[in-house]
Amino acid sequence: MTDQPAGPEVETADLLLRGATVVTMDADRTVYERGYVAVRGQEILSVGADDGDVPRAREVRDLDGHVVLPGLVNCHTHLSNGISRGLFDELPLADWVEKGMWPSLRANTREATYHGARVALAENLLGGVTTTVVGEFGVPARDTLDGVLAAVTESGSRSVVARISVDSADDHDSSQAVPPDVREDIDAALAEVDRLRSGYGSDLLEVVPEALGVLRCSADMVTEFARYARDRGTRMTMHVASSPDERDEAQYRFGKGSVERLHDLGVLGPHLLVAHCVWNDDRERALLAESRTGVSHNPVANLMYASGLAPLSEMLEAGVRVGLGTDGASTNNGQNMWEVMKTAMFLQKSRFGAGWGSAELALELATLGGARAIGMEDRIGSLGAGKRADIVVATLNKPELVPHATWPSNLVYSFSPSAVRTVLVDGRVVVDDGRVVAWEHDDVIAHGNRMALEMDAHTGLARAYRQRSRWRWVGERGGQPAS
CATH class of the missing domain: 2.30.40.10 (Urease, subunit C, domain 1)
Structure with missing residues (x-):
């Protein structure tokens, strides 16, 4: 220097x-x-x-x-998951939601989400990620998202943070059922988005709404959230067509796929970023491209939960705006965008032969592609x-x-x-x-481990992880739960 x-x-x-x-x-x-x-x-x-x-x-x-x-653009993650890494290995996605996600939400505190987010943000930044698109619940405790936003602000990273909501009262037996204690009223949910935008919004940090998905949210919630985003010139995110269960349930309820359902609701557009989008057909890809809807392709997470092999090649051929994402540390389990790039290329090679794609394409998707997917290509990505x-x-x-x-x-x-x-x-x-720069490395690690233990005292998820292990654990040591 x-x-x-x-x-x-x-x-x-x-x-x-x-x-x-x-x-x-x-x-x-x-x-x-x-x-x-x-x-x-x-x-x-x-x-x-x-x-x-x-x-x-x-x-x-x-x-x-x-x-x-x-800077790399991580188009899909859940930062608070930084302290729940590994807890749900080898669980089917439906079990992860029922036995992991809902119990974790009930145990969450502002302190836990803050320290979980610091762990995940540190990993993202150290791997060259400068922009993250983040999905986080704000229920049952309404201040949990404040912890994530405080960590994002301290880190100095660029982030779009989506406050996730669900309101489905459809109690029929399916993998998409929503417990009553996490359902929200539409007006109350958007009021919380307003509060967070006012309290934390900046040139680097944008708070937006997320209707989790077309099966866990009413048509009214999905359309009202889209109206909110359009009226304010901001964004909206969703999880869409993430698994075979969701694909089948959408066909059962609507007689069509999730993307086509969103088209019918008038929700597709450049304000919308959909995560996963594993299951789509030619018509739906055309709808995504024509509407300039962004897609976050998350190949490592999709593989981990056997969600399916997303048609990346076909989406790119159709002109869909595709970026790459890691997903959260409990569904990947890392925040390594370089691993995501490699996996994205290799999976399509397994379909079309060794000549498909290139390292250059992967780097484009992780930078400019991500910027386009979230409508920021005029500011970042190159x-x-x-x-x-x-x-x-x-x-x-x-x-x-x-x-x-x-x-x-x-x-x-x-x-x-x-x-x-x-x-x-x-x-x-x-x-x-x-x-x-923002934090001492050892402090991030120590507090992350401490909060993971405190969370386990409420959820028992780390102990359950040990009990599923094929190894025989003898004794215990500091920083680890007893079996």
Whole structure:
């Protein structure tokens, strides 16, 4: 790191990243083998070849042997799940909801969601994620989402946080049934969204409504939430066509798939991001593309819960706006977007042959694709003058990234998040030398483990995990539940 004198006759940057390979994701997909990115305030001042004619800057970072990329966009996660990782392994999705999700919601506190979110945010940031799209319940305790929003604000990351609601009173026996204690009145739910938007909304943080799905929410809730989003020029998220159970139940109730049901309700559009969307047909893909509805493809989570193999290739061919997501730490179990990229490519190769896709496509989906899916491509997703300075710097000085000549392939197919050294969001350094700036690393881990134990005292989920194990556990140690 060096200081560079600034002359008054030259436009001056606050920070100059130079000497790195710079991946722009611009319209031509320009890559500067030796390039620079100049940052001033929240924005990128300029990007170009590092040929000696570069802007002056107050701070210069020489990055020979590094790659500079646009920040990754994680289009779907649940941050509070950071302390419930691993608890639901090998459970079918319906059992995860019934035995895991609903009991966890009842035990949640503001403190628990805050510390869970810190764990997940740290993992996202350390892996180069600068934008997260987050879904969180605000019931039964109404202040639990405040804990997540406090952590997001402290972290300095860019986030769209959706407050999830359900109101279905359909009590017939199905995997989509909703317990009475988590159902919400539409007006009360939107009033809470208003409260959270007023209390936490900023240029980096947007609070939006989510109707969980077409089977767990009434048609009135889905349409009213969409009206709310459109009237305020904001967004709305949903879980859609996530599993074979949901596919079959939608056909039973509506005689059509979940996407077509949303079309009938007039809800599809650029304000809407749907997560998973594993089960869709040609007609539904055309509806998604024509309406410019965004889709978060979450291949690792879909595999973990045997939800099905989403038709990524067909969605892209149809022109659907697709980004990538991890899902929460209890349904993935990581927040590793590099793993998501690799899995997304390999799954489609298993369908269409080894020639399908590429590392470059995976990187596009994780950056510009995600930005398009959430309607932010004018601000993030690529590196160019006037764009927000959401930037990732990764070292190539890792065994798994040799040879450097094939670095795009290596980034996607053999990358470790530990190669991420610096992350900027809105021009501010949020990861420096591989450490999250906002919090002490050991504090995040210690408090996360403590809150996980406190949650287990109410839910017993960690003890149940041990009891399902094929191993014989002898004794116990601090930070772990007794079997």
